[in-house]
Amino acid sequence: MKDLPIILYIANKAGLHGTLTSSTVLLAAELDISQQTVSRKLQELDEEGSIKKQTTPVGVTLSLTEKGKGKLRMLHGELQQILNQQTNIAGIVKDGLGEGKFYMSQEQYKQQFQSLLNFTPYPGTLNLAVDKNGAEVFLAAKKQLYVSGFQTKERTFGGLKCYPVLIAKKIVGAVIVPDRTTHTLETVEIIAAANLRSILKLENGKEVAIQ
């Protein structure tokens, strides 16, 4: 749309249906363009039918036309669509390998989780089968935190990415994606402060939504 700043200014000051009494000089100052440009642009917007302009001896009176309102509504709709994308996915509970429990018991991991997520994870992860593409989009939209790897005298523990999420609309947790993961994003691992399986009464095959 053309000359959006001016239309937005009018809409803000006058409301969608009201009128704005002002002057080209004042508008110029507020919009940080010259009085001449304001004058010209108001003419153009009027001719093109986006606004209605009445010139008086003491200034101008402006309001949006249906066409102008329509443009704002269209733009709003477009933005709505862009911004309100996939913000949740569902996954099916499935068996993990019991590794999660071992990892989540490591003190170094636990400390990092506590400081990054403000909770210490229950020792054990919930594995969810999800749509791979859906999960990628979903996680891309989330804030990514990073838990670094470390070494003990026995072995090396890798780093992992970590995305805070809300599980089943009420429990704060996180999706974790180990750097060297055994499964792709077809499966997603979830941690939380409590045992999700028990407090959500989950069994294999049940569906859980995360957001």
Place this chain on the structure above:
Amino acid sequence: MKDLPIILYIANKAGLHGTLTSSTVLLAAELDISQQTVSRKLQELDEEGSIKKQTTPVGVTLSLTEKGKGKLRMLHGELQQILNQQTNIAGIVKDGLGEGKFYMSQEQYKQQFQSLLNFTPYPGTLNLAVDKNGAEVFLAAKKQLYVSGFQTKERTFGGLKCYPVLIAKKIVGAVIVPDRTTHTLETVEIIAAANLRSILKLENGKEVAIQ
């Protein structure tokens, strides 16, 4: 915001967080500007930090930066505020003068209502006491229809403005404002296909929301 069309295009195609693989030639065709302009604008948007651009031998790979997303969100918020103004008010049921019933029984009114509103009003109006200013803003935001006056051999019936509304979240009706009204907008008259008092179980003093 500068170069909104390009940012919107990327956001539409790639989503907020995804990446778009394309070429300046293709973008030029879709946006109806020259390849050179696309090339330059992508450089500018990249330098200014609204998008991230990677140039490959076969085209460009684009994604929005946090700054770019922020701009979209800000614009969206602004539009939200403008568009989602007062879209409902509440009123207290009160006694009318019984005139409504007489007017709504007039065949010429009934026919016009039917064609404008797609319902024939129940013979009688519901009077609601509302906040005057609130009502003005509310009605200003509604589509205004006009029912013209007419004459019979006995007398003259005036025209009236008519605003389709939803009553109590479920019943389609309309606010009517006679051209020569006896009350100001402190009281609002409502019509609907059915008897609102009975189907909503209303008595004087009860509150009704209209939107």
Place this chain on the structure above:
DNA sequence: ATTACTAGGTTCCGAGTAA
């Protein structure tokens, strides 16, 4: 095939000023 530079034409902006 790309991207993107240069050059020249067009559009746009705003200082000056008339009404």
Place this chain on the structure above:
DNA sequence: TTTACTCGGAACCTAGTAA
């Protein structure tokens, strides 16, 4: 005071091309 015209200069766009 206004709005809005003229006109010179700045900004912007694209055809031609190099890489």
